[in-house]
Amino acid sequence: MKCDLTKDDQVLDMFARIKQDLGGVDVCINNAGMSVVKSLLEGTPEDWRKILDLNVVALCLCTREAVASMKERGVDGHIIHINSINGHCIPPQPVSHFYTGTKHMVTALTEALRQELRQANSNIKISAISPGLVETEFLMRAGRTPEAARQMYQEMPSLQADDVTDSLIHALSAPPHVQVHDIIVRPAKSVN
Numbered sequence: 001m002k003c004d005l006t007k008d009d010q011v012l013d014m015f016a017r018i019k020q021d022l023g024g025v026d027v028c029i030n031n032a033g034m035s036v037v038k039s040l041l042e043g044t045p046e047d048w049r050k051i052l053d054l055n056v057v058a059l060c061l062c063t064r065e066a067v068a069s070m071k072e073r074g075v076d077g078h079i080i081h082i083n084s085i086n087g088h089c090i091p092p093q094p095v096s097h098f099y100t101g102t103k104h105m106v107t108a109l110t111e112a113l114r115q116e117l118r119q120a121n122s123n124i125k126i127s128a129i130s131p132g133l134v135e136t137e138f139l140m141r142a143g144r145t146p147e148a149a150r151q152m153y154q155e156m157p158s159l160q161a162d163d164v165t166d167s168l169i170h171a172l173s174a175p176p177h178v179q180v181h182d183i184i185v186r187p188a189k190s191v192n
Contacts, residue, residue, distance in 0.1 A: 005032050005058035006050070015065040024073050027172065028066035030059045031082040033102075037143040039094035048098055055102035056109070063113065067124060076123035078172060079113065081106050082164065083130040085184060099142075103130075107182070114181065125179055127171040132186040133158040157187030 003014040018025055033055050036047045063079050070077035086096060087103030110128040117124050135158045139149035163185060171180040 005062070006053040008061060011058065011061050011065065015062075015069065019069060024069040024075065025066040026070065026075050026077045027080070028062055028077070029080045029082065029168065030062055032058060033082070033084070033099075033138075035096060035099035035138075035142040037095045038098075040097050041094075043098055051098055051102055055099070056105050059106060060109065063109075067113075067117075067122075070124050071122070076125075076176065078125045078127065080168060080171060081110050081126075081128045082168075083107060083110070083128040083182070085130050085132045085186060087128075087130055088184065110182065114179070123176070125171075125174075127180045128182045129164060129167045129171065130182060130184045131159050131164050131167075132190050134164060135160055157189040159185060159187055 001014050001017060003010045005011055015025070034051055036043065036051065038044075038047060059081060063081075066077065066079055069075075083106045084099075084103040086100040087107040090097070090100055106128065107130075110126055113126045117126060133153075133156055135153045137149075139152060144152070167183045167185050171183060174180045
């Protein structure tokens with residue numbers, strides 16, 4: 001289903017279609033994210049709002065709707081946030097500082113949701129996967145040229161998408177009594 005996650009009405013329509021066509025949500029993987037290659041001092045409110053709307057607000061809306069679907073049907077489902085290593089540290093590259101702030105929010109929101117689900121005596125699980133640099137189109141979408149992105153992937157140790165998928169499968173396959181809260185995945189030779 002096509003959906004612009006920054007448009008609340010499209011997200012709500014998507015969840016309605018999932019309910020109608022598939023019965024509901026058992027697993028929600030919040031994987032959308034974006035950044036721009038600008039420092040805090042160079043960024044614009046428009047840039048910040050776009051990043052915040054996708055990295056935080058859309059994640060919260062999708063999570064809320066998925067949990068509602070699980071509760072409505074009595075499903076012990078699983079919410080997984082694809083976070084970032086930047087949600088656990090402040091990197092020295094100024095061009096990623098606002099993005100880093102949103103990922104720190106995802107780290108906090110993951111723990112907050114775990115607490116809310118526990119207080120509600122729910123068996124719905126919440127996990128986050130926080131990878132280091134992953135070789136994807138992310139850098140180009142953030143504003144780097146294809147050449148600059150390739151150079152960065154060559155110079156810095158990076159993960160492949162399958163490395164993140166393996167961690168996701170690990171979290172999903174944990175037995176019912178195990179809560180995999182956060183997996184930090186780094187390239188073996190990463191300095192951060």
